[in-house]
Amino acid sequence: MAQFAELFTLLSLFSVLVSKGSSSPPPAKEQWDYVEVRPGAHIFWWLYYADSYQDLPLILWLQGGPGGSGSGFGNFEEIGPLNRDLEPRKTSWVQAASVLFVDNPVGTGFSYAERPDGFATNVSTVASDMLVLLQKFFAQIPELQSNPFYIFSESYGGKMAAAISLELNKAIAQGSVKCNFAGVALGDSWISPLDSVMTWGPYLYATSLLDDSGLKDLTSAAEDVKEAVQQQQFLKATELWSVAETVVEQNTNGVNFYNILTQQPDEKTASFAGGNFISLQAHRHIRPLHKQSLSELMNGPIRKKLGIIPQNVTWGGQAEEVFSNMAGDFMRPVVDIVDQLLAAGVNVTVYNGQLDLIVDTLGQELWVKKLKWEGLPSFTQMRWTPLDDPASPGVTGAFYKTYKNFAFYWILKAGHMIPSDQGPMALQMLKMITQQD
DSSP, X not given: OOEEEOGGGOHHHHXXXXXXXXXXXXXXXXXXXXXXXXXXXXXXXXXXXXXXXXXXXXXXXXXXXXXXXXXXXXXXXXXXXXXXXXXXXXXXXXXXXXXXXXXXXXXXXXXXXSXXXXXXXXXXXXXXXXXXXXXXXXXXXGGGTTSEEEEEEEXXXXXXXXXXXXXHHHXXXXXXXXXXXXXXEXXXXXXXXXXXXXXXXXXXXXXXXXXXXXXXXXXXXXHHHHHHHHXXXXXXXXXXXXXXXXXXXXXXXXXXXXXXXXEOSSSOGGGOOSSSHHHHHIIIIIGGGGOHHHHHHIIIIIHHHHOOSOTTOOTTTTHHHHHHHHTTTTTOOOXXXXXXXXXXXXXXXXXXXXXXXXXXXXXXXXXXXXXXXXXXXXHHHSOOEEEEETTEXXXXXXXXXXXXXXXXXXXXXXXXXXXXXXXXXXXXXXXXXXXXX
């Protein structure tokens, strides 16, 4: 049975808020539960209701990795009502929408697989699992069936969001899922992995983070990835992608893949002695989403608050297995799925951070230009429109352009995690996409 709670009745969290002198009230209503999407495969979800949820959209947030937890990182580090220190977040998306965090694929965050074959190995399984969850979610909470429902995503979550959106659109037409699907937003998303890898060199070189020798080394490594992708050797391509990242680190003295203005937050992973490339990539890209302080919060007071986490399940404990099982699908592009969404009339938004490296804007623009969507020529000819930064009136915070059912937002001074880097701008973008401004 789903768990309901008034956050102010949960003494374990309220005492922290009081001790920090918070004057802002916590969200009025939450709900969480598990869904068994396949035998032995359990996905955890956590819903925050907006104050006037009857009049506001519902947002599904999908984290990256694969193996990064939305209930943890997305919630407490990016868009949830409280930050990691359990202080109210001024730019929480719960101000403008009810927000549903889902720990997917199976094994992510508090989600878990009871046996090895419970993990997903491709985005098709991820999408079918999510359809089971959404079907049960909307049946369980019918008051949200008519709210405009958007899927927002980040990083690898965008690849999953595209696949999920396509299957959801079909399921709604068939009547198997009851919801008011209004669109999908792909944030710094792993839609065309090769386009990202092939533009790392030019991007880093143009920003004076590579010299000529470094550019040569990275170009060679990227060409190896390209050859593997072209030969449909996707597991090999994932391994070579890991090699290319090591080349980046060695030639930039450890530039941060999530924001080029910073260095890796901990020890250089180029010297990581964790064994195979799966462990290395988990160290690079999942560990930052599962910081020790966040892990302590999730496995301590949050676990106690939720009250439904099985005793043998640790938040984030299966994250590396999630990535390992998806490694053979990791480098597959899903540009064709975006094309199908556009052709079906689904509203699609792409948004990207100016300072992101792992999914750099150059690469995003490349795959967008490859779309077969009939509106692309008109979209391409359009000039973008500047947006003021809400935190600094008169200063440009972003550019955007939109044509028919496709939009692109370029978010300035932001890296991979846009809501963390530019919270006010991200919140304004959310309102624009959901037609609240």
